[in-house]
Amino acid sequence: xxxxxxxxxxxxxxxxxxxxxxxxxxxxxxxxxxxLRAGGDASLSLVAEVDDQIVGHIMFSTLxxxxxxxxxxxxxxxxxxxxxxxxxxxxxxxxxxxxxxxxRQRGDLVVVVxxxxxxxxxxxxxxxxxxxxxxxFGGGEAWMALELVPDAMTGVTGRVExxxxxxxxx
Numbered sequence: 165x166x167x168x169x170x171x172x173x174x175x176x177x178x179x180x181x182x183x184x185x186x187x188x189x190x191x192x193x194x195x196x197x198x199x200l201r202a203g204g205d206a207s208l209s210l211v212a213e214v215d216d217q218i219v220g221h222i223m224f225s226t227l228x229x230x231x232x233x234x235x236x237x238x239x240x241x242x243x244x245x246x247x248x249x250x251x252x253x254x255x256x257x258x259x260x261x262x263x264x265x266x267x268r269q270r271g272d273l274v275v276v277v278x279x280x281x282x283x284x285x286x287x288x289x290x291x292x293x294x295x296x297x298x299x300x301f302g303g304g305e306a307w308m309a310l311e312l313v314p315d316a317m318t319g320v321t322g323r324v325e326x327x328x329x330x331x332x333x334x
Contacts, residue, residue: 167254167264169259174312184243186248191241197221197243199234200223207224207272208263214250220250222256223243224226224239224240224263224272225326226327227325228312229320231321238276250258256288264288271313274316275310276297277308277312278303288308289308291304291306296321297309297322299324302326
């Protein structure tokens with residue numbers, strides 16, 4: 165099975181909608197993707213193709229970390245979805261690796277995720293690193309951060325504010 169990871173195009177949007185609806189069994193994440201795009205908050209959106217069919221999607225959007233010394237721009241990894249019939253084949257992992265590499269190459273500093281604590285640490289995400297960040301969604305061990313630039317989180321303590329479309333999930 166050959167998996168192709170590439171940036172989304174306008175022509176992909178219906179398929180991306182479908183992937184998110186089917187993978188999450190609701191329209192909430194698909195609506196979130198559309199709202200992030202519409203609000204200009206989508207920073208990077210990638211699709212995974214198998215046999216010319218879109219089977220996976222990942223989006224990174226901008227967020228702010230408000231600290232006592234100022235505001236830091238970072239990214240949120242959400243949502244990430246793979247069609248159920250294609251899960252557990254490495255597609256999600258390839259989307260994450262490709263996305264993080266692209267974000268790193270662009271000079272982004274930090275990515276946060278609220279996700280499975282058994283899955284995301286393999287990509288370098290750490291609940292320990294995120295402890296200094298107040299999440300509007302809680303999260304415990306599921307609340308994780310990743311430095312794309314070494315020491316980008318050194319001394320950073322503050323409140324995370326997601327892009328407005330995430331407010332419907334609070």
